Amino acid sequence: MIETIVIILLILMTAFYVAAEFATVSVRKTKIQYLAERGNKTAADLLPILNDVHKLDEYISVSQIGITLSSLILGAYGEATIGLQLIPILENSFNMEVTTATSASAIIVLIILTSSQMVLGELIPKSLALQYSVQVALYTLRPMQWSLKFFSWFLIILNGSGNAFLRLFNINHAGHRHVYSTEEISMIIEESRNGGLLQTEETRMLHQALKLDLRTVRQLMVPRSSISSINIELSIDQIIEIVSQNPYTRLPVYSGTVDNIIGILHTKDLVRAYVETRKIESIKDILLPVTFIPETVKADKVLVSFKNTHSQQAIVIDEFGVIVGLITLEDVLAEIMGEIGDEFKEEKIIYQLLADGSIRISGLTLVDEAESLLGTLWDGESDTIGGIVSEKLGRLPEQGEKLNIQDMDVLVEKVENRAVTSIIVRPMEKING
Template sequence: MNEVPLGVLGGILFCLILLSAFFSSSETGMLSINKYRLKHLVKTKNRSAIKVNSLLERPDRLIGVILIGNNFVNILASAIATIIAVRLWGDAGVAIATAALTMVVLIFAEVTPKTLAAIHPEKIAFPASWILAILLKALYPLVWLVNGLSNGLLRLIGVHASQKNHDTLDSEELRTVVNEASGLIPAAHQDMLLSILDLEKVSVEDIMVPRNEVVGIDIEDSIEEIIEQICQSRHTRMPVYNGEINKVIGILHARHAAIFLRDPTPSKAALLKATVEPYFIPESTSLNTVLLNFQKDHQQMGIVVDEYGDVQGIAALEDVLEEIVGEFTPPTLDEEEEIQPLDDGSFRIEGSTHIREINKTLDWHLPTDGPKTLNGLIIETLEFIPEHPISLWVGHYMIEIQEIEDKVVKYAKLELKR
C-alpha cells in the first residue's frame, strides 16, 4: 500500500464510499417499498418487481448480503482512509481519518442515500435488486454461514426467519389507507369505499323504514279500497297483512299488482295468489349480512322483526345500496327534505330522520349508541314525551322541538354550538 499513489488510493476510497451508499440505499429502498403496490406490479409481470418480491421472500438472506457488502466496503474504506491520513499527517492522521471518514460516511453513505431511498423506494430498489441478486448468488456460501449463525440465535428466542410476514389489513387499517389515498381516488369513489367498510358496523334497524311509516295492504279491507290503494301507491313493493302489520302474509310487487288489476273480476284470493312469501330479517343483522342474504336468496325487500317476532319496519335493497352510493332519487313534490338548512345556520329536521343520516349529511357527532332516530334521541334525553315545543341540549347540540304529532316529535330545529 505504501507504493500505491495517493491519487489511486483516493479513487479507491471514493468508489468504496459510493458502494457503501449503494448498499445503504438498497437496504432502505427494499424494506420501505409499498408491499401492496409491489404485489400489483408483480401481477402485471413487471420484471423488476418480480425480482424485488423474490428477494423479500427471504429477508434474512437479503439483509445478510447487503450487510456483508456494506461492512466489507466500510471497513476497507476505513483502512484506506487511515493509510492516506498517516502518509499525509503521520501518527495524527489516525484521529483525523477517523473523524473525517465518520462524517463522510454518515453524510454521503448513510443519511443522504437512505433518505433518498425512503422517499423514492421503487427508483432505488428496482435497479438495485438485479445487482443484489447477483451478489447473493456469488456470496451465497458466506451468506448461508452468516444466516445460519444468526437464525440459530433467533431460534433460541422462538423466532424463525423462514416464517413469512403476512401483510394483511383489518377494516380500520384499510379505512386509513383509503383516507390517505384521497389525492389518488375521486372523492365520490372514496366515500363509497368508506361506506362499504361501514356496512359491518351498521345494523338493518339503522336504515329501515319504521313500522309507523310502512305503507301496506290490509287484506281485511274491501276489494275496492285495496284496488284504490294499489293504484295510488308510489311503491314498487308493499307488504300484505291480515288486520295488523305484525301479521304479514306476503309481499306484493308492482308487476304482479298490474296483472291483478287487469283481472276483470279481481278478488282477494287473486291478490293473495299474486303475492310472494315474505322475507324476514332480525333487527340486529348487519348491513353487509343483509346485502349478502339479499343476493343469495334473490330478495329485494325484507320485513324487519325484533326478538319477539314483532314487525319493526321494512328494509329494501335500495336502502342498503343508498348507504353505499347515496340517495338515488330526490323527494317527490309532496315530500320535504328530511334535513332543511335555515338562514341562521341551523337545520330543520324531521323527527323520524335517522341519527346516522344526520351525522353523515352534516358531519356531526350526535350519539348513535342508543336511539336510532332524532325523535328517539329527544325522548330518551328528556325521559318523557313532550306535549309542547321545548328546547334541550344534547352535548354541543341545541335542539328546539317545533312540531309534535301523535306523541312523536314531527320536526325539530338543531344547531351546533361550537
Template structure:
C-alpha cells in the same frame, strides 16, 4: 503507501457504497411495488416482473438477503476505511506541530474517515437510492430482481440461518411471522383516499363513494330501515274498493299486509298484481294476491342482506326485533343508497324534508330522522351506551319519559326542544345553538 493506494482505496470504498445503495434500492422497490402493476407487466411478457412478485411472496427471505449483502459490503468498506485512515490520513494529522494532536492522530484519522464514509453512505447509499425506489418502484424492482435472486441463491445457507433465527426470536416475543401477511389496512386505504381527494386524484363524489363502500359492511339494517310507524300497510280484510283507493293515494309499488296489527305481517302485496287482477276482471281478494314475506333481524349487516335479497330476488324485507315484533321495513333501494347516495323511491318521498333550516339559523327536524341523517346535517350525536338510532330515541333516552311539547335537552352546545307530540310519539324537534338561546333571553330582558 503512495497516493495511488489512497485513490484505489477511495474508489473501492465508493464502489462498495454504490453496492450498498443497490441493496437499499432493491429492498424498498420490491416491497413497495404494486402487485396489480406487476401482474400486468408479467402478462405483457416481462419475466422480471414475475420474479419480483415471487420475491414479494417471501419478504423474510428478501430482507435477510438484503441484510447479508449490506453487512458484507459495510464490513469491506470499514476495512478499506481503516486502512486508509491508518496509512494515509494519520500521517497528515501527525505532521501538525502539536504534541496533543500527534498523540491522538490515529483517533482523529479514524474519526475523519468514519464521518466522510458515513456522509457519503447516507446520501449515495441510502437516501438517494431509496427516494428513486419510491418514485419508480416497479421499474427499479424489475431491474434489481434478478441480481437479488442470484445473491439469495449464493448466500442461501446464511439467509436460511438468518430467517430461521429471526422467526425464533419473533416467536419468543409472541409475534407470528406470516409470509403472506397484508401490508395495508383499511385505515391506510381510507387515508390514501383522503389524500387522493385532497390532491385532486379523486373527485369529492368519488371519494365519498369509496368511503361508503367501507362503511357498507359496518352498517346494520336498523340504521337504514323505514320505521314501523312510517311505512304504509294494508289490513288483510280491507275491502277491494278501499284498498284500491289507498293504493291510488299512496302510490307505492309494494305493501306489507297485516292481520289485526302491524306485528302480524302475513304477506306482501304488489300493486302490479292488483292491476293484473283488475285487467283480467277477476274478483280482487287481497289474501289471494299475497307474496311471501322475507323477515330479517334488525341486527343483520346490510352487506349480507343485500346479497341475500339478490339471491332470493326480493325487493322488500320486513325487519323484526329480538322479540319477533315488526321494527320496520327495508327495500333493496335503501341498501344501494348507502353506497351511491340518495335514490328517490316511493318510501323516500319525504326523506329529503326531514330537516328544515329556518331563517334564524335553527333547524326543525322530523323526530324520525336517523343519527346518520343528523350527522349529514352537521349535528353529531354520540350513541355512547344508549341504544337509539333516531332523534326521537335520543330525546327519550335523555328525558327518560314521554315528553310534552316545550321540554328540551341541552347537549354539546345545542338545545333540542320538543315541538310536537302525537299519541305519545315525538313528531318534531327544534335544534338551536345554546348561545343563540342565551342571546335571545338577554335581548328580551333589555327590552
C-alpha cells in the same frame, strides 16, 4: 482513484438493495397485477412474490443481506485504504503520534463513509423507492432474482436460525404482509384526496363505506309506523289500487296484522300475472319469500345477507321477534352515497332553515347526523331526534308541545302514528348569538 471507484460501487450496491426492499414492501399489489394482466412480463414475475408471504420474506431477507454485506465491506475497505493513507498525513500535518493518528484516521473515515452511506446509500434510494415504487420494484427484480440464487444457501441458514430463535420466545413469524387497519385505510384515502387522486364526494363515500360496521339495522331501517304494506284479505282491485298509488316496487303482505307478514309482493310479478291471465284470484302464488333480520345486525352484514338471499329488502325484528321496521338495499346504499331518490318518491327533507334562524328537523334524523346542525350531540339512549324528544318527556309528546333540551328550545311540530316526525329547534349558536 481505484479506491474511490470501489467505494462508490459499494455505496451503489447498498443503494440498490435499499431501493429494492422499500419498493417491494410499499408497492401496491393491485397495480402490479394490473400491469401483469396487460402483458408486462416483469410485473407477471414479481406478482407471485408479492402474493406469497414466504417468497416475500426471502426477497426482503436477501435485500437485508446485501445491505449488511456491502456496509461491512465498505467500512473494512475504507479503513484499509483511505484510513492508512490518512495516518501519515495526520502525523506530518498535526505532529501526531502514530497511535493518535491511527485513531483519528479511523474516526474521520467512519464519519465520511457513514455520512455518504446514509445519504447516498439509504435516504435517497429510500425516498425514490417510496415515490416511484412500481418502477423501482420492476427495475430491481432481475438483479434481485440473481441475488436470491446466489444467497440461497446463506438465506436458509439465517432464516432457520432466526425462526428457531423466535420459537424460543413463542413468537409467531407472520411474515411481510400488506395488511391495513380501518384507521390506516382512512389515512390512505385522505392522502389520496390531498394528492388530487380522489374528489371530495368520492372521499366521503369511501369513509362512509368504512363506517358501515358501526351502523346497525335499527339506525337505518324504515320504522314500522312508516311501512307500506298490503293485507292479503283485500280484493285484487283494492291491491292494484294500493300498488298504483305507492312509489315502492316491493311491498310486504300480511295476514291479519302487520306482525304476521307472509311474503313480499313485487309489482312486476303482479303485472306479469295480470297480463298472462287477465284475472287474478289471489296474490299468494306470486309472493316472494320474506327475509327477517335482527335490528342489532351491522349494516355491512346486511349487504352480505342481501347478496346471499338474492333479496333487496328484509323485515326487521327485535329480540322478542316483534316486527319493528323494514330495511332495503337502498337504505344501506344511502348511508354510503347519500339519499337516493327517483321520480316516484317524495324527496325526504332532513332539515330546513327557517327565517328566524330556527331549524326544522325530521324526527327520524339520526342523533349523530343532527350533531352538525345542532352544534352538539344530544344525550340519550334513542337513535333518532324524535326518540330523544319522547325520551326526555318520558311519554309520547303532543303536537305543539314545547320543551328544552340541552339549553335549546324545542317545538314538537308534528306527531304521526305515535312517533315524532318533525320538530323545530333553535340551536345553541343562535341562542347564544
